[in-house]
Amino acid sequence: MVASLLPKLTNMSKIGKQPVQIPATVNVTQIDKQVKVSGPEGELYLRLPDKIKVEIKPGQVLITPLSSDKKTKANHGTIRAHINNMVTGVQKPWTKQLEIRGTGYKASATGDKITLIVGFIHPVDIAIPPGIKVQIDDETKITVSGVDKTMVGQLASNIRKAKKPEPYQGKGIRYVDEYIKIKPGKAAKTTV
Numbered sequence: 001m002v003a004s005l006l007p008k009l010t011n012m013s014k015i016g017k018q019p020v021q022i023p024a025t026v027n028v029t030q031i032d033k034q035v036k037v038s039g040p041e042g043e044l045y046l047r048l049p050d051k052i053k054v055e056i057k058p059g060q061v062l063i064t065p066l067s068s069d070k071k072t073k074a075n076h077g078t079i080r081a082h083i084n085n086m087v088t089g090v091q092k093p094w095t096k097q098l099e100i101r102g103t104g105y106k107a108s109a110t111g112d113k114i115t116l117i118v119g120f121i122h123p124v125d126i127a128i129p130p131g132i133k134v135q136i137d138d139e140t141k142i143t144v145s146g147v148d149k150t151m152v153g154q155l156a157s158n159i160r161k162a163k164k165p166e167p168y169q170g171k172g173i174r175y176v177d178e179y180i181k182i183k184p185g186k187a188a189k190t191t192v
Contacts (some may be wrong), residue, residue, distance in 0.1 A: 039090030
């Protein structure tokens with residue numbers, strides 16, 4: 001009945017059409033235009049944009065666009081991806097690992113901030129958002145974890161931006177297993 005009222009939609013998002021599977025340990029509810037996902041690790045909320053409908057069935061969530069305009073098509077797959085990331089995050093927290101390379105470079109976490117000593121005349125302080133955990137091992141290995149994938153990624157990016165790896169010696173902050181292409185210095189160049 002509802003399908004007959006909707007306009008015929010073409011070119012729907014390939015990601016958006018896929019249902020989000022809900023494990024037994026996760027609970028998904030909707031109140032007005034807000035979706036709540038709760039699980040053993042915590043709970044997350046997502047405000048739905050206009051013209052996107054979320055239907056919660058036993059064991060899965062379906063996301064449907066109510067229009068075929070460009071903005072709604074773009075939101076269709078994005079909302080599905082956000083809900084899927086929320087379901088995954090409340091089961092097992094998202095993590096990002098970074099490492100610091102450089103003589104005298106180090107990090108420490110106190111309370112709700114990270115202090116980085118990375119070659120500047122002053123330490124760099126970065127605030128830790130609520131709900132995000134930061135663990136520092138050996139003063140050079142940083143692990144950021146939390147249920148919200150966006151906040152974990154943003155904090156890890158902010159930490160990396162404090163001192164990006166430089167291209168000649170590779171000193172700075174990088175993600176674990178990130179490849180940095182090292183440029184040859186002036187001494188390595190041959191003269192003709």
